[in-house]
Amino acid sequence: MEDLLAKHRKEQRDLQARITQKKKAASKKTRKGVNDECAHWEEELKATHAAETAALNGDSGPSEEREIHVEEQSAEEDANGATETFSNHRTSTVNHSAVPPEDSGPGSAKKPNRQKARLARRAAEIAETSAKAEEEAKNQPDPRAKEREAMLAAFKARGLKEKEVRADGHCLYSAVADQLVLHDIGLRPRIYPTITGDGNEKSTEPFRIVRRTTAEYIKAHKDEFEPFLEEPLDDYVRKVGETGEWGGQLELRALAEAYGVRISVLDGNGSVHEIEAEGLEKNEATQIWLAYYRYGFGLGEHYNSLRKG
Template sequence: MDSPETLEALQARHRKEQRDLIARVTQKKKSANKKTRKGVNDECDRLEQELQERQAQELAAQNGESTDIGEQEKQEEERDEETQPADIENGVESLSISGSQPDNSAQPPTQQNAKKKQNRAKARLARRAAEHEALVAEAKAEAAALPDLREQERIRMREQFAKYGLKEKEIRADGHCLYAAVADQMETAGLGLKPRIQPKINGEETKVLPYKAVRYAAADFIEHNPDDFAGFMEEPLEDYLQKIRDTGEWGGHMELMALAKTYGIKINVLHGDGQVDKIEASDAKPGDEENEIWLGYYRHSHGLGEHYNSLRKTP
């Protein structure tokens, strides 16, 4: 059985989570454009709020308090109410029993208690906000001291472009980037979108956006050759194919394998460290280099995570 997490370990984990979230939020906001900025900002606010609430609950549990925010408030109010009898007695003693006129400026005990409760609640909220702000400030300071992985990756990729005689065509980071990059390569290289299995959309050969045609080409090839791919899937084949065809699910190595085979091409995937993944059809022949395309693979440069750009040969 795992030993309980110490307070120091919990605080260290919370700081790391704050750093990671700050880095993630920063990348998302940098990648946003005018159309997506509001949605990105709303999502970032939601992520920050969720993290703040979860960490507050974990800290409360560590201190032996209730992890339910409403229950915490109730417990604190009950503790406040325990002081009410003394407050009432003091209020009674302040009243005149000699028949003289009472001091109208004095507030009734119930109003005094309500005011004290409000002040205590405000103090609790202020204390929690100050603790959270201190944690965020510390995380930001630590994040600022970390290397800029995005810029480092960009610099290394530019070095690789010069080495291989390539230039970059930026592809929108929207979940379709792999398919859109392949479509751009197929068009600019003059290869044409001609899969060995002609993709059909809704049962018909219909003209669609290039990236959509590439999605269907990958899905159709996998569907017709399930034994080659089923071992790599963590879900039923039909569910996986539906994601490729009809959603913004990211593509990866398996989809690149399917595309290389269905288009009869060689796909070179360039990484920032100089590594080149070569993915090609099993029946490729010497001299087929003219039927090759290049993609750039990024891990840090885009807010949504892994990303592919189209790399074109320079004249």
């Protein structure tokens, strides 16, 4: 659940960055359409997050569960009340006569329990809905297989080979570290020569150095990043530099600027997104390649390193 919530927070940040750029580019004539489109993106992401959370929890739906719970509680209260009433009536009858109540005979019929009947109907409806959803899911294309097929076609068309990195929350930084070593750029940019280990052997791992570099750049250029954050800058910087928080659009921007490179991200639909350091011509900036998967690994989002040849 913690990994899923971290994924949701990152997707929300990325969406806000995308919406901000979209609105900045809008004119007076297109502003209404842009606002409607951005609102649709937000509703779509909200629905996706709700569905993913429900799927992880194994929920059949909050409203259905609440209704079933209320009906169960009502049935239990009715049963308890009926038992207590019958007990009092029985005691009163024994004091006046040894003859049992008329409705206790073997031929008497029991009244149906309406609460239990409603509960049974609701359970049947839920089962039917689940069966239909499973059947529809079987007929839907597998997004993971479809994404992988598109990726392989894009690799072939662009002459790229993939190097997988571990899906552990550090994948973006591990993939960038691999690219930096591949192009002899170095993990410690000259603008941050003081970034070193802290005496712990793990602190010298390549992805950790790239993480700290990203955090230092964001902290040093807070005016560029703070408007897109939903939490205090210091807290965000700490997560980027010291935890396993996933990286996204903001971190890619910081990495491109800190290392003076052009980052080309190949998406699962075959498109390429360019993030380039400002003030550099395209032929001046070293190009590094990353593959971005939305469905292929674990909970979804993942970066791998790409190489020419």
